[in-house]
């Protein structure tokens with residue numbers, strides 16, 4: 168049916184098998200009255216329930232004398248497994264709306280991390296909306312209509328399109344390749360790993376904010392790849408950077424993609440997987456056992472006018488129970504000495520609290536927060 172249910176205990180678009188396309192947007196609230204925010208979130212939830220069924224936003228159009236409510240470009244297209252996932256940024260909990268006491272401790276702004284070259288115009292935002300679908304027009308249509316419904320209450324701060332998934336989040340999926348040509352998502356949390364989802368992804372009783380139970384925190388990082396430079400690197404060095412073979416995706420200590428990574432294995436006193444290889448530094452063994460659910464997308468935004476080089480890379484998205492003990496320490500380690508750093512630049516960043524799922528018509532994101 169190509170339909171992912173919108174209502175549920177958890178928001179769709181997190182453990183949902185990663186769709187092929189992404190349209191992501193961060194919004195800033197312009198309204199001063201918290202009721203306007205509530206009304207907008209309610210309107211968005213009603214719209215999301217329609218869109219994820221492949222229906223238009225709003226009632227059937229009747230009046231030729233006003234603009235149509237739905238912009239129309241998804242008419243006749245399948246829902247394409249559309250999911251719409253909404254998150255609240257730390258800035259939503261400042262003094263404006265009286266929500267300061269409701270801010271979860273885990274929703275702390277991401278601190279400065281080694282190697283950061285962040286553009287404030289591609290970072291932050293009071294709200295985020297992640298639309299994923301197997302059809303790019305369906306994903307874009309959702310974001311465009313959300314922006315329209317937000318008019319007068321919130322404005323889009325920045326947005327990012329992703330043209331291909333760079334992770335698998337289900338054992339039913341093949342592992343896709345990122346723009347460096349490597350399989351990405353091999354050692355990811357999969358939706359079948361319900362135990363790991365509870366331990367690392369879904370917020371549980373440990374939270375200081377009951378309204379977040381069943382939710383998750385998302386960190387997005389726009390990571391530009393220095394593609395031209397990467398493309399001049401020898402194959403053996405590319406494989407050393409990740410600690411995996413390019414063709415098979417197998418760890419350098421194994422033969423097949425899903426072989427266990429043996430970080431301790433050494434050859435003539437030197438580790439087979441380099442001391443600064445990406446999969447060593449990112450591995451749970453190097454990070455107090457912590458894991459992330461990665462759900463990123465490849466992007467390209469044309470040519471960098473300053474250099475004439477491609478502006479392309481990975482729009483990294485990761486869901487987790489607490490960024491303070493998951494994304495932040497992992498990225499601090501990677502940003503320090505990952506061999507990959509020679510070929511990447513982090514250019515955008517954001518963190519948002521994604522509340523639990525919308526339960527039914529009349530409910531909306533974070534209703535129990537306000």
Ligand code: HEM
Nearest residue numbers: 345349350351352353354390446449450451481497498511
């Ligand atoms: C693993 C690519 C950034 C966390 C991998 C793998 C590749 C890869 C090819 C091995 C296959 C797999 O297990 O999925 C990249 C690229 C990046 C990037 C190209 C930037 C452009 C990041 C960042 C983080 C991260 C920013 C987190 C802060 C991980 C983790 C693993 C992994 C946790 C699994 C390690 C393991 O347990 O074996 N990445 N990655 N990656 N990456 Fe990245």
